[in-house]
Amino acid sequence: MNKPLISKAFNPDNFRHQGHLLVELLGDYLESALQSSKPVNRWRDPEDQLTFWQNDYKEGDRELGRFFKNLIDSSLHMHNPKNMGHQVAIPAPEAALAGLLTELLNNGTVVYEIGAPAVVLERVVCKQLAQEMGFDPGKADGFMTSGASLANLTALMAIRNIKAGEDVWNKGNNKQYALMVSEEAHYCIDKSLRIMGLGEAGTIRIPVDEHYKVRVEMLESAYRAARDRGVEVLGIIGCSCSTSTGTYEELEPLADFAQAHNLWFHVDAAHGGPAIFSKKHRHRLKGIERADSVVMDFHKMMMTPALSTAIIFREAKHSYRSFSQKAQYLWEEQEKKSWFNLGQRSFECTKLMMSVKIYTLLRQYGTALFEEYIDYTYDLAQSFAGMLKQESDLELALQPETNVVCFRYKPGKLSSASLSKLNSLIRKKLIEDGEFYIVQTQLKEDIWLRVTLMNPFTTTVELRALLEKIKQLGRQLVSEQ
Amino acid sequence: MNKPLISKAFNPDNFRHQGHLLVELLGDYLESALQSSKPVNRWRDPEDQLTFWQNDYKEGDRELGRFFKNLIDSSLHMHNPKNMGHQVAIPAPEAALAGLLTELLNNGTVVYEIGAPAVVLERVVCKQLAQEMGFDPGKADGFMTSGASLANLTALMAIRNIKAGEDVWNKGNNKQYALMVSEEAHYCIDKSLRIMGLGEAGTIRIPVDEHYKVRVEMLESAYRAARDRGVEVLGIIGCSCSTSTGTYEELEPLADFAQAHNLWFHVDAAHGGPAIFSKKHRHRLKGIERADSVVMDFHKMMMTPALSTAIIFREAKHSYRSFSQKAQYLWEEQEKKSWFNLGQRSFECTKLMMSVKIYTLLRQYGTALFEEYIDYTYDLAQSFAGMLKQESDLELALQPETNVVCFRYKPGKLSSASLSKLNSLIRKKLIEDGEFYIVQTQLKEDIWLRVTLMNPFTTTVELRALLEKIKQLGRQLVSEQ
Known part of the structure; x- marks a missing residue:
């Protein structure tokens, strides 16, 4: 029986060709991400994103390299030092190859x-x-x-x-x-x-x-x-x-x-x-x-x-x-x-x-790799907590014990409900902006900003820039109200 | 803070270098596997396998390419047309790259x-x-x-x-x-x-x-x-x-x-x-x-x-x-x-x-790829059933409706208990031999041999060879008893 599509899909030369291209694409991604010069994320509304990929599917453009490139560009760049979001590993490249x-x-x-x-x-x-x-x-x-x-x-x-x-x-x-x-x-x-x-x-x-x-x-x-x-x-x-x-x-x-x-x-x-x-x-x-x-x-x-x-x-x-x-x-x-x-x-x-x-x-x-990583990211959280304590319009929720830090923007005397609303808005603006990625959480009744310092290349430089951006967004939002 | 191991692990050049080597290794694997000239599996007893990898871990040989090569060689070669075992996908190479x-x-x-x-x-x-x-x-x-x-x-x-x-x-x-x-x-x-x-x-x-x-x-x-x-x-x-x-x-x-x-x-x-x-x-x-x-x-x-x-x-x-x-x-x-x-x-x-x-x-x-695949593997199961029906010392359990076929070696008049034991032994020998990979199952009280024709490159040639091997092993086992 003739199996044209199967023969094409399983062709080893095609695999080698596409594989080398992908390794280069991912190498470029890594280099760019690690330098933190690029945004972490390129925000698109869910419905817009859906339209984009529905068209991709319908158009039937069969260029795999272009597809992979689009996918990388639309994804969250976990390896970027300005990614401080979720508790999900920044994979070491060799582990991804093992994958x-x-x-x-x-x-x-x-x-x-x-x-x-x-x-x-x-x-x-x-x-x-x-x-x-x-x-x-x-x-x-x-x-x-x-x-x-x-x-x-x-x-x-x-x-x-x-x-x-x-x-x-x-x-x-x-x-x-x-x-x-x-x-x-x-x-x-x-x-x-x-x-x-x-x-x-x-x-x-x-x-x-x-x-x-x-x-x-x-x-x-x-x-x-x-x-x-x-x-x-x-x-x-x-x-x-x-x-x-x-x-x-x-x-x-x-x-x-x-x-x-x-x-x-x-x-x-x-x-x-x-x-x-x-x-x-x-x-x-x-x-x-x-x-x-x-x-x-x-x-x-x-x-x-x-x-x-x-x-x-x-x-x-x-x-x-x-x-x-x-x-x-x-x-x-x-x-x-x-x-x-x-x-x-x-x-x-x-x-x-x-x-x-x-x-x-x-x-x-x-295990020395993991010791180095734990020590670096946990210590960085302490440094970040120290930075937060020095800022009069920022508040640290509690002294961190890991690489998770909860904090909020707190200008002057606002009710806790107003603070929750304000910090939630700050985060929304941050996400849409795309330079940084952080998350938020609820502690007791209130919304707090939250970072997990998962990226071993994040330094106090990015953290300082994050705080500046948050204060700037916060001031802007307060003045607009 | 100095992060020597982290810096090494996340080095993009290292990723590119190792990535290209791995693509070549896997390309070689695919080529070799698809030709079915190589055994499906290289059998090693669990305890021997454990000793092998415990030594690998202890030795601290840091040559990633050699590790990957050893791993590929010790794995079951799913892409080999003589793999007819479990209901697990034979991945299309491009899907693995997406992975x-x-x-x-x-x-x-x-x-x-x-x-x-x-x-x-x-x-x-x-x-x-x-x-x-x-x-x-x-x-x-x-x-x-x-x-x-x-x-x-x-x-x-x-x-x-x-x-x-x-x-x-x-x-x-x-x-x-x-x-x-x-x-x-x-x-x-x-x-x-x-x-x-x-x-x-x-x-x-x-x-x-x-x-x-x-x-x-x-x-x-x-x-x-x-x-x-x-x-x-x-x-x-x-x-x-x-x-x-x-x-x-x-x-x-x-x-x-x-x-x-x-x-x-x-x-x-x-x-x-x-x-x-x-x-x-x-x-x-x-x-x-x-x-x-x-x-x-x-x-x-x-x-x-x-x-x-x-x-x-x-x-x-x-x-x-x-x-x-x-x-x-x-x-x-x-x-x-x-x-x-x-x-x-x-x-x-x-x-x-x-x-x-x-x-x-x-x-x-x-979806045409999947149509081609379903049609090919389901039809192959019908061909295999036809082959089994023509063999007097082999028995088809039931007419297949998918790509799963259950059958057994049945020489002359043996009790069903003896047939179960015999077929189970045949499969054990097959696994240790490593040329083919098939599984077995229990239907009612009896053990039957079982293939799932998952590999789109399996043809009646491999199936015929499988039956020959089973009959040969069966005859040998019967004569030894």
Whole structure:
């Protein structure tokens, strides 16, 4: 049978030609982005953007290079030092190349035989991580999964299956189960518990103090109140760090509490976990070695393209308890636990070769790369906080503990509602302008500006320019009112 | 602050240099793989493989090219025409290049402003898909997510939130809910319902006939029996196609049944959905236009690197009903539904630019590429079935409807237990040999060999060689016993 389009699409010479062109295009992107001379983003209204690409699709211009160029130009330039937005990795170029390799090879990692090297690299990476966290790597075990939301769901499933006083996996929920967690935890925790059919009562939210840390003195009463309502508390979750403010919870009191009540102790270290590699900052994670399970993203603070998340269990046997599944076409011996058939433990049935990307960085640079990165970006946040404190019309929300900094423009005496509106408008103007990219968040009732200093090439020069721009926009907006 | 490792890792010249080398390496891989002169796989025992890579990690050889070369050599060569294993895409090279672009840019697609073009391309792709499925693209809406397991969970969540007679999202499960589905459905359905706290009773398994299609005449009694047990049935799921045998369910009777009982009608078309692009095979999906929701993978039959899955809802409003989440740092106006802020609908909080890869193929080749591919691989399965029928010591399990074929070596009169053992051994030998890659599955009680003809360069030549090899191994194993 004649296969003209397939023959064209799979032509190796075409791949080489287009591949070299793309490498050059991306090389140009990197050079330009790193110099910070270009805007971070080129703002287009959603409907305009849609029209642009609908036309691209209809026109049928088949020039791949032009398409890639347009796509790069329309994207957010994460590598630009003026990008200070979301908690998503600025990928190291070599990790992205490792990604190209996995995109083409496309081996799965659910069964050893279809993705042998990637399966094994996942083990090497997870064992290394277990060791860094202070677990016994001989006893601990873990695997990788598609993002921290899924990793946290995976942990919560293990907790319910292990800690519930009934066989929930087979019999379903017959009681109200709940987990205790900071009110500042990532929204995926609450979402997961609702997915699990536990409703809003599945999350026992512990209030935080003025530093956005869980008020440890409230744990006992919250626990008792839940039990008095007939709720079976299964575990407690520590946040390392919280999402909005980047605050590290004190893990040791949580570990003590879990131990006292025979609860599972889980730590969501999606963003803040890699501080474990820093001699200077690892004290923030003291107590993590007492966790029963830990989730950590490589695609936040480890320069790895998304999605790439590890979940580590202190005891290997627990890593098999999240899901239990029979797939006739995957495993012959359904009951045998094999470390190398990862699908026995993972949510995914097609699971990416995600270990290759993080392994590439570990292999090339060791953990020293991550230490350098944590130290630089965390210290930069301190410098930024210092700058903010010196400005009379800018306000720092709280002293940062990571590379997340919340602040706002605060000229004179305005109500907090007016301040929220003003800062929200400032950010809108910033986005439309495109020179900088920052985000915002809500703390208590108010809107604050928020930066995550993810880019290792951001310096105080860009931060100073950002503040100047914010003040300028702020003054303009105030004068217009 | 000095950042020697970071400066090295992000050096654009280094990226260009390594990038060009990798493109050449992968070009060599493609050329070699497509010729089928090389083995598909180089078998190494898991523990040996682990030792190999542990040494690689320890040795600290920093030559990236050598690492990539080793990795390619140790991987399963999906592009080799003798790979006939799993239902995972053989990626088209240009889609893999699009993947490189997304690996480096790493924009998220949860909020419009951080991944504008990829968000918009997701809309273009989903609208096109809705149209092909026979939905009104003006009314239908969808988005992409990380794999079909997650897409099915997303659909099930919408079903429970919409169809349950209580507010499960907030109040939790207070009843036994269930879905009706073929006993041959993918294991992710049962797993999702257990995650949702519904236990084994959450799945009402409908038996299949000898063609592995749901026995429609049993729907009514199964439904009544469930209601008599106090179970609230929320919906029915059609499989297009089943996983083990690749059988398409008759969708129209399921749609009728759903309509009669006011149930949600969901279709898991992860593998078989793309037949919608084939004039010759789209009749298999007749009735899909009556589905309330459909899941379809691009990373199975659409040559796109994993993970890349669409979930399409017939009515746009339902696409917002799976999850409901507040994330202070993402959306200012929490309640406003915006098509361009995909995180309001997705499970993921960091969501990949996955649309770029499938869009690249659609833009370059249109849907005609997929028609060519479906027609070729589905027809090849028919040819293979014909070959099997002519062989006296080989048995075809059932006439294929897709590109999945189940068969076994059956010399003379052996018990079915002996046949299972024999075929399982044959496959083990095949894997260790490495020339071919096929899988196996369990049908009823027996083990059968199974191929998925995913590679558009596989021809009857490789299939004939496979059968010769199987017969040879079979004879040898029988004689040794």
